[in-house]
Amino acid sequence: xxxxxxxxxxxxxxxxxxxxxxxxxxxxxxxxxxxxxxxxxxxxxxxxxxxxxxxxxxxxxxxxxxxxxxxxxxxxxxxxxxxxxxxxxxxxxxxxxxxxxxxxxxxxxxxxxxxxxxxxxxxxxxxxxxxxxxxxxxxxxxxxxxxxxxxxxxxxxxxxxxxxxxxxxxxxxxxxxxxxxxxxxxxxxxxxxxxxxxxxxxxxxxxxxxxxxxxxxxxxxxxxxxxxxxxxxxxxxxxxxxxxxxxxxxxxxxxxxxxxxxxxxxxxxxxxxxxxxxxxxxxxxxxxxxxxxxxxxxxxxxxxxxxxxxxxxxxxxxxxxxxxxxxxxxxxxxxxxxxxxxxxxxxxxxxxxxxxxxxxxxxxxxxxxxxxxxxxxxxxxxxxxxxxxxxxxxxxxxxxxxxxxxxxxxxxxxxxxxxxxxxxxxxxxxxxxxxxxxxxxxxxxxxxxxxxxxxxxxxxxxxxxxxxxxxxxxxxxxxxxxxxxxxxxxxxxxxxxxxxxxxxxxxxxxxxxxxxxxxxxxxxxxxxxxxxxxxxxxxxxxxxxxxxxxxxxxxxxxxxxxxxxx
Amino acid sequence: xxxxxxxxxxxxxxxxxxxxxxxxxxxxxxxxxxxxxxxxxxxxxxxxxxxxxxxxxxxxxxxxxxxxxxxxxxxxxxxxxxxxxxxxxxxxxxxxxxxxxxxxxxxxxxxxxxxxxxxxxxxxxxxxxxxxxxxxxxxxxxxxxxxxxxxxxxxxxxxxxxxxxxxxxxxxxxxxxxxxxxxxxxxxxxxxxxxxxxxxxxxxxxxxxxxxxxxxxxxxxxxxxxxxxxxxxxxxxxxxxxxxxxxxxxxxxxxxxxxxxxxxxxxxxxxxxxxxxxxxx
Numbered sequence: 001x002x003x004x005x006x007x008x009x010x011x012x013x014x015x016x017x018x019x020x021x022x023x024x025x026x027x028x029x030x031x032x033x034x035x036x037x038x039x040x041x042x043x044x045x046x047x048x049x050x051x052x053x054x055x056x057x058x059x060x061x062x063x064x065x066x067x068x069x070x071x072x073x074x075x076x077x078x079x080x081x082x083x084x085x086x087x088x089x090x091x092x093x094x095x096x097x098x099x100x101x102x103x104x105x106x107x108x109x110x111x112x113x114x115x116x117x118x119x120x121x122x123x124x125x126x127x128x129x130x131x132x133x134x135x136x137x138x139x140x141x142x143x144x145x146x147x148x149x150x151x152x153x154x155x156x157x158x159x160x161x162x163x164x165x166x167x168x169x170x171x172x173x174x175x176x177x178x179x180x181x182x183x184x185x186x187x188x189x190x191x192x193x194x195x196x197x198x199x200x201x202x203x204x205x206x207x208x209x210x211x212x213x214x215x216x217x218x219x220x221x222x223x224x225x226x227x228x229x230x231x232x233x234x235x236x237x238x239x240x241x242x243x244x245x246x247x248x249x250x251x252x253x254x255x256x257x258x259x260x261x262x263x264x265x266x267x268x269x270x271x272x273x274x275x276x277x278x279x280x281x282x283x284x285x286x287x288x289x290x291x292x293x294x295x296x297x298x299x300x301x302x303x304x305x306x307x308x309x310x311x312x313x314x315x316x317x318x319x320x321x322x323x324x325x326x327x328x329x330x331x332x333x334x335x336x337x338x339x340x341x342x343x344x345x346x347x348x349x350x351x352x353x354x355x356x357x358x359x360x361x362x363x364x365x366x367x368x369x370x371x372x373x374x375x376x377x378x379x380x381x382x383x384x385x386x387x388x389x390x391x392x393x394x395x396x397x398x399x400x401x402x403x404x405x406x407x408x409x410x411x412x413x414x415x416x417x418x419x420x421x422x423x424x425x426x427x428x429x430x431x432x433x434x435x436x437x438x439x440x441x442x443x444x445x446x447x448x449x450x451x452x453x454x455x456x457x458x459x460x461x462x463x464x465x466x467x468x469x470x471x472x473x474x475x476x477x478x479x480x481x482x483x484x485x486x487x488x489x490x491x492x493x494x495x496x497x498x499x500x501x502x503x504x505x506x507x508x509x510x511x512x513x514x515x516x517x518x519x520x521x522x523x524x525x526x527x528x529x530x531x532x533x534x535x536x537x538x539x540x541x542x543x544x545x546x547x548x549x550x551x552x553x554x555x556x557x558x559x560x561x562x563x564x565x566x
Numbered sequence: 567x568x569x570x571x572x573x574x575x576x577x578x579x580x581x582x583x584x585x586x587x588x589x590x591x592x593x594x595x596x597x598x599x600x601x602x603x604x605x606x607x608x609x610x611x612x613x614x615x616x617x618x619x620x621x622x623x624x625x626x627x628x629x630x631x632x633x634x635x636x637x638x639x640x641x642x643x644x645x646x647x648x649x650x651x652x653x654x655x656x657x658x659x660x661x662x663x664x665x666x667x668x669x670x671x672x673x674x675x676x677x678x679x680x681x682x683x684x685x686x687x688x689x690x691x692x693x694x695x696x697x698x699x700x701x702x703x704x705x706x707x708x709x710x711x712x713x714x715x716x717x718x719x720x721x722x723x724x725x726x727x728x729x730x731x732x733x734x735x736x737x738x739x740x741x742x743x744x745x746x747x748x749x750x751x752x753x754x755x756x757x758x759x760x761x762x763x764x765x766x767x768x769x770x771x772x773x774x775x776x777x778x779x780x781x782x783x784x785x786x787x788x789x790x791x792x793x794x795x796x797x798x799x800x801x802x803x804x805x806x807x808x809x810x811x812x813x814x815x816x817x818x819x820x821x822x823x824x825x826x827x828x829x830x831x832x833x834x835x836x837x838x839x840x841x842x843x844x845x846x847x
Contacts, residue, residue, distance in 0.1 A: 075799040082796075147796045153770060154753040154797060244771030250754055251769060284632070285641035290651050315756060315767045315794075317774040320677065327669070331662040338658040339651070341621060346650075348628040350642035355633060363629060370621045374614045377662075381669050383676045384607050386764020387592040387600075390756060390794040451589040456760040458794040461802035469588075 034118035035525060036103050039125050041421060043100025044414075046129050047093050052492075053136070054088035057081045059485055062445075066478040068466045078462035079145035080164070084135075086148030087168065090264065091175050092132045094406050098271040099124070099182050101413055102210040104421060106186060108516035108523060109204045111195025111531045116188035124182035131174030138167035147460060149261070150231070152242035152253050157235040165235065169228045176221050183214035183221075190214075195515065197534035204514045204537070205288065208295045209274025212302045216263045216270075219306065224260035227253060251316055258309035266305040268402060269369075270298055272409025273340060276362040279416050280344055282510050283359035284351030290343040291537055297336035304333045314382040315389045323382045330380035337373055341366045356510070357431030361412035364439055368404025372397055375450065390460075392470075393453025399446045411438070411491065418495070419509050423521040424502030430494040437487030444480025448473045513538040593760035596789050596808075597778035599676045600763040606672045610665060617661070676763075679708065679743045679777035686742030686782075687813045708777075709738065713748045715755030715768040717797060718804035728824040735807045737823075739816035741782040748774045753798065759791035759808050767795055780810040 024032055033039060061081050064070040073081065103121065107114055115121045138144065142162035146155040155165050190211045194203065230241040231253070240246025242253045281288045288294065310318065310326040344366045353359065375397040379385050388394060411434075418426050452473040457464055464470055508517040517540050519528050535542050590611070594604035632641075687709060712723035713736075724730040738744050748757045750768035758765035762778040780787075793804035811819065 075802065079796070079799060079801075145799070151754055151796070159753055159798065249771060251772070285634075287643060287645050289644060290646040293646070293651050315765050315774075316769060317767070317772040320673075324670075328666065331666065334662060335655060335658045339655055342654045343651075345621070345625050345628055346644075346647075348625070348632060350639075350644065351628075351632045352634045352638060352641040353629065353632050363625070367622055367625050370618065374618060377665070378607070378610050378614065381606065381610060381665065383603050383669065383673060383764065384592075384610065386766070387603050387607070387760065389765060454590065454592050455588070456593055456791070458758070458792060458802075460796040461792075463802050473589075 034114075034122050036107050036115045036118065036121060037421070037523060037527075039121050040100050040102075040104025042125050043096060043103055043128070046125075046132070047097035047100055048492075050088050050092035050132055051097070051488075054085050054093060055485055055488060057085040057088070059481060061085065062478040062481040064462060065464070065474050067475070068464055068471055070463060073462070075462045076145060079147075079460070080139070080143035082460050083144045083147050083150075083164075083168075084139065087135065087144075087171070088132075089402070090148060090268070091171065092128075092135070094268045094402060094410070095179060095264070096128050096175070097410055098210075098213065098268070098406075099128075099179065101275070101410075101417070102186060102213070102271065103182075105417065105516060106189060106207060106210055107193070108420075108519065108527055109207050109514050110190065110193060110198060111515045111528060111534065112189060112193035113526050113528065115185050116193060117185050120181050120185050124178040124185070127174050127178035127181070131171045131178060134174065135167050135171035138164045144168045149257060150228075150253075151257075152231060152234065152250050153244070155231060156243060166232070169232050172224060172228045176225050179217050180221055183217040186210055186214040187218070195531050195534050195539075198539075201292070202534055202537045202539075203295075204274075205277035205291070205294055205298075206271065206274035206514075209270045209277075209298055212298050213267050213271050216267050216302050216305070220260040220263035220267070223256050227256035227260070230256075251313070254313050254316065255309070258312045259306075261312065262309040263302070263305050265401065266301055269405045269409075270301065272365065272406040272413075273298070275409045275413040275416070276344065276365050277340075278512075278514060279358050279362040279412050280347050282416075282512050283354045283356060283362070284348050285354065285511075286347055286351040287538065288343070289346035289349070290339075293339055294343050297339045300336040301333060304329060304336070308333060311380055311382075311385070314385040327380050327382050331377065334373060334377050341370055341373070356415075357426065357428055357435060358412050358416035358510070360432065360435040361408050361415060364435070365405060365408045365412065368400055368408060368442070371447075372400030372404055375400065388453060390458055391453030392449040392457045392459055395459050396446045396449035396453065399442075399449075403442060403446070408438075411435075414491070414495075416510065417516075418498070419502075419505030420516055420521045420523070422499050422502070423505055424498050424500075425505050425509060426494050426498045426502060430490055430497075434487045434490035434494060437483055437490060439487075441480050441482070441484030441487055445477050445484055446480070448476045448480070452477070508540065511540075511544070513540050515539055518543060596759070596761035596780055596784060596787075596810075597763050598680065599778065600761055602672050602676045603764060606669065606676075609668055613661060613665065679745055680779060682708065682743045682779070683741035683782065685740065685813075686779075687739045687816065709742055709744045711736065711738075711744060711746055713746045713757055713768065715748070715750035715752075715757065715793065715797070715804075717752050718793070718800040720755075720757070720793075720804075720806045724820065726820070726824075729827055730820055730824045731827070732823060734805065735788075735809055737809045737811060737816060737819050738780065739813040740780045740785045740810045742813065743777055743779045745775060745777045748776065754795050755793045755797050755804070756795035757791075757806070758794040759789050759806065761789045762791075762808060765794045778808075780808075784810050785812055786810065 023029065030038060030042060060073065061078065064072045064078060103115065142164045144150070144155070144160065144164035144167065146160055146165065150165065150168060153159055190207060230239070233239040234241055234243060234248070240248040242248045242250050244250065277288055277294055307329045308326060310322065311330045314323055348363070375393070379388055379394065379397060415426055415431055418424075452470045455470050455473070456468055457470045464474070505521045507520055510517070515532070515534070516523070518532060532539060532543060592600070592604050592607055594600040687707060710725050714721040714723070719733050722732050722736045746757065746766075748766050748768040749772060750770050752770065754770070755768045756765045757768055757776070759778075762780070763776060766774040766776045768774060787810050789808045789810070791806050793801055797804060
């Protein structure tokens with residue numbers, strides 16, 4: 001109203017404030033915040049909590065399988081653990097933790113003062129949290145037991161009468177809306193709020209991957225949202241979308257689920273790829289090799305990732321020509337993925353590598369992901385998949401992709417950006433100890449599972465026969481899982497310890513390339529007082545060079561006769 | 567340390583296939599399609615090992631060689647190399663073309679059931695074979711068996727004029743092509759006997775086909791497997807066995823089984839009649 005009358009008068013710069021209330025303090029500040037950095041930290045805190053829960057579930061399963069005839073849990077509980085572990089790690093850890101990093105870092109990296117829609121941003125966090133809480137409430141009654149893929153008819157009311165599946169559906173809807181809202185926010189922010197001079201070709205690679213992550217979520221999530229709604233009406237309102245006795249088809253679910261589910265894999269790994277594309281060049285003291293190729297291959301992987309879903313369904317009744325199509329489309333993805341791996345290695349080539357903890361995790365990612373990539377190509381050959389499908393070989397493959405790929409990237413990101421978020425460095429010795437425990441534990445757990453699968457051990461079984469010849473493999477895998485868990489624990493201790501006692505980080509402890517290192521650690525509420533003009537893909541390098549160029553003449557003026565060696 | 571660990575890992579992977587071949591390849595030996603899948607897997611594995619060694623080798627070498635050293639050279643400020651980048655893109659694509667060609671070479675032998683062998687079930691014994699199928703040129707019939715997954719057991723329906731079925735154990739003659747028509751009557755199950763080839767899902771409302779042909783020298787052996795699609799609490803307990811017998815033994819077993827089923831049918835009728843007085847009000 002007032003603005004309308006003011007517009008008629010002569011334009012005069014002025015600042016008008018209405019109803020300015022002091023910012024809330026303490027825990028209320030966290031509940032009511034719309035600051036992207038606080039929301040980012042809430043995301044990280046909540047998702048790591050779910051990561052610990054999912055990890056404990058995994059350890060219980062590994063204990064049960066350490067020996068044949070395990071009696072730790074009964075079959076019902078085991079199936080519940082399988083389902084809750086998978087669901088937690090995918091929907092409540094990896095996807096949202098990346099949203100957490102994105103929330104914290106995207107505005108800082110592109111030189112913006114917040115996300116485009118700060119309140120929407122808060123909404124997406126709280127939807128996620130309550131989605132997770134609603135889901136976890138089911139463990140006090142009857143958790144879902146049909147696997148995280150929730151295939152009907154097993155997940156239908158005739159075979160899963162309890163409320164667990166409904167809690168799962170509710171969680172998918174809540175976290176789905178959370179992700180959609182978040183994705184729209186990222187897209188709007190990245191398209192519109194970049195610093196002056198930051199063209200598409202100068203955008204940090206992590207921002208590229210978060211942009212692609214967001215588009216993939218927007219494309220893929222509606223499919224699963226539709227599918228779970230159909231499942232809900234099948235269960236409670238008498239429809240028969242997936243019920244063959246009523247004219248429906250269980251395969252429809254699989255197509256809808258995997259049309260979402262496979263892009264979801266790239267939703268989970270691409271931002272991790274983006275993180276290490278930021279981290280590797282910083283510690284190699286080199287520019288990223290083939291910036292354009294890495295950005296373009298991200299887009300290519302996302303596009304192709306939408307065309308491969310039925311490779312999860314090679315054992316279903318499907319025409320050979322369809323199988324062949326999905327084999328070839330899955331093969332094609334190996335090319336842009338290979339490009340990324342080669343580019344990362346070329347980034348290290350002729351560098352001057354500084355070995356800090358973030359680099360350890362980042363450098364392990366290509367080494368581990370390549371194993372998951374190769375086993376992925378093997379699984380894409382559909383006649384071979386007929387032997388390997390739904391065995392521990394697939395379990396090993398997906399963990400090399402999602403743990404070796406995504407989680408190692410997330411840990412690299414945690415060690416790299418923790419100083420920016422907290423103003424404190426994480427302990428290097430603890431960080432390196434954590435890395436080696438996780439690296440050794442991870443490989444001990446999952447490398448051997450390839451062999452278990454090849455010997456005929458299906459996934460999602462609560463028990464196996466000694467005669468199958470997989471007893472030793474399972475014992476090794478269980479021991480590895482505990483080493484891995486110990487490694488994760490060391491990092492958690494490191495975080496708790498360093499948040500108060502860590503060394504002061506300063507603005508730019510790693511000599512980073514991107515704009516988040518331009519501001520203080522932790523950044524002030526408005527991020528930047530002045531937003532620098534971006535002239536290259538490594539704005540901080542330009543700024544450091546400029547500062548150096550300005551300070552040098554001053555030194556020479558002050559001490560004109562001083563010898564250089566002093 | 568990274569290098570030493572990786573070297574040990576590589577040595578293990580390279581040395582292992584010869585020493586522990588079984589741990590690195592799928593199960594095979596019971597049927598030609600399983601053997602072909604095994605061969606196809608091995609070809610892919612060899613290609614994979616070469617790629618694995620190249621990638622991990624250059625990665626580890628770069629990490630060791632280009633670590634930051636006092637008075638070491640400055641990092642080279644290289645931003646890209648188009649010919650090199652095009653080179654590895656084309657190379658990656660070529661490897662996939664090779665794998666595609668190899669797959670399509672092996673595919674027909676894996677997918678299409680061959681004819682039954684001379685030591686298998688003969689046309690003269692074909693009263694047990696499918697009668698609605700055209701006879702193959704050799705005159706040796708397929709054995710078409712319906713496989714039905716149910717929580718938590720497999721039911722097998724054999725062809726022929728008499729009612730003939732069994733649960734858990736499928737009895738088949740050697741050197742005979744057995745075509746399975748797999749379905750399920752409650753939730754999705756997956757039929758898988760590793761030594762006899764790949765798995766096929768039994769989906770309610772669909773019929774999925776696969777086949778196997780057990781060589782004559784495997785007579786008397788029993789091949790085991792288990793359901794490979796989560797189907798409920800006792801998924802891990804849903805097992806199946808395929809017993810390979812000579813065609814004569816198969817005939818004898820089929821006769822016995824069919825008459826046992828008939829007998830149990832008439833026994834049921836007798837029981838019902840015996841209860842008639844007690845049950846009626």
